Amino acid sequence: MMKIYALCAVALVCCLASCSSVQTLTFDQLCPATVSFPEQVKNIAVVNNMPSTPExxxxxxxxxxxxxxxxKSAEMLASALADSKYFNQVMICDSALNTTGLSGRRALTQEEVTQLAGELDxxxxxSLDQVKIQTxxxxxxxxGLPGSWSVIKAKVTPVLSLYLPERERPMNIIAKTDSLQWDASMAPSDRQMQEEAxxxxxxxxxxxxxxxWKHAERIYYAGGCVEMRDAAVCVNENDWQGxxxxxxxxxxxTKSKKLKIKSAFNLALASEMQGDLLQAEKWLKEVEKRVTAGSDExxxxxxxxxxxAERMKQFPHLNTQMSRFGNNF
Structure with missing residues (x-):
């Protein structure tokens, strides 16, 4: 939903200011994780602690x-974490640890955690405890459509417990629910549903x-004078200093109020792209002092x-999480 919102907002703004040569910029933005780990956590192990399921x-x-x-769920999670290259080593124990036959979550004992940590270094x-699927x-x-569209919806809820060997209880339990959707005529089988989940x-x-990484969108002014057009060429060449x-x-x-507003706005974007978010905020305040309330600008x-503001809110967490790489991002 956030992706759709961002794209719609960009389209709306561009429509409002189409006469002002507003351009859209798309780039990859690094976002922080929900959970932060100390730098000394370098090797991790993903274990399959999910209840057994029939064929x-x-x-x-x-x-x-x-x-x-x-x-399958433990393998996919371990593979995704390994591909991220965030940890030094990602090990996996995909053999079922939960052999109780019960359908609910089962906590690992400290003895089990210590043994697994030792064996897997x-x-x-x-501990992947559960992947619940509700279809x-x-x-x-x-x-505008004459009839309804039949779909199959699947709510998927994974539950993961994080254990340190020296602690008796999980340091964190994380769970998230999100949905998948298919045309009813192309619905997957139970086997395919488990693979998708x-x-x-x-x-x-x-x-x-x-x-x-996620795709992010920004807008900037690209017309109105020669300098603006030349700067737009620099943007296309990823020359933000130019x-x-x-x-x-x-x-x-410039003595033009509109050009001062547009250049200040663009300077905020250039500052952000060069990693100086505080300077970007200062330039936006310059814009705020000059714009007319309710105008397109x-x-x-x-x-x-x-x-x-959202990126500045995330930045301290991202700095902490990327400190193991010398904040080189």
């Missing part, structure tokens, strides 16, 4: 509640455990101010 159907989909496949144990059929109505769970949990210098010179020399400023 999944290959041709039919069962509506209602089912458990994910523990072996791990600083911390990631249902639904009818979706869209304005395993991949989706790994995706959700990895974003909670390690910093991750663009910054052109916008700085324009801001200092004010709408654009507020939109960017929200994006920048």
């Amino acid at each position: 999944a159907k290959r041709t039919l989909l069962t509506l209602g509640e089912m458990n994910g496949n523990g072996k 791990a600083d911390i144990i990631f 249902e059929r639904d009818e979706i109505f869209y304005p 395993a991949s989706f769970s790994a995706y959700m949990l990895t974003h909670m455990l390690v910093p991750y 663009a910054h210098d052109l916008w700085q010179s324009l801001f200092e020399q 004010d709408v654009i400023r507020k939109f960017y101010a929200e994006q920048l």
Whole structure:
């Protein structure tokens, strides 16, 4: 939903200011994980502590509640964490630890954690306790369509416990619920559903455990004078210092109020792209002093101010999490 919101907001702002040569910029932004680990946590082990499940159907989909496949889910999570290259080593124990036959979660004992950590040479144990899948059929109505659209929805909830050998209880238990959707005529079988849930769970949990990249959108002014157009060429070539210098010179020399607003706004973006978020905030305040409330420029400023505030809120957590790499990101 956040991705859709961001794209819609960019489209709205561009429509509002189409006459001002507003351009959209897309880039990869590193985002912090939900959980932070000390730098000394370098080797991790993912273990399959999920309840055993009967053989999944290959041709039919069962509506209602089912458990994910523990072996497949643990493998997918370990693979995703290894691909992130955040930890030095990612080990896996995909043999089922939960042999009780019970469907609920089972906590690991400190003795089990200590033994697993020793055998797998791990600083911390990631115990995948459950991947719950809730499927249902639904009818979706869209304005303008003569009928409804039949879909299959699946709510997927992975549960992961984090254990340190020296502690008796988990240091953290994380869970997240999100949904998948298919056209009813193309619904997966139970076996395929478990595989989809395993991949989706790994995706959700990895974003909670390690910093991750996401596509981000920004907008900037690219027209109105020669300097603006030249700076836009620099942006296209990823030369942010060159663009910054052109916008700085324009801001200092122009007597046009609109060009001062646009160059100050662009200087905020250049500062952000060069990693100086505090300076970006200062330039946005320069814009705020000059814009007319409710104008197109004010709408654009507020939109960017929200994006920048969210990134500034995340930055301390990201700095802490990336300190093991010398904050080289």
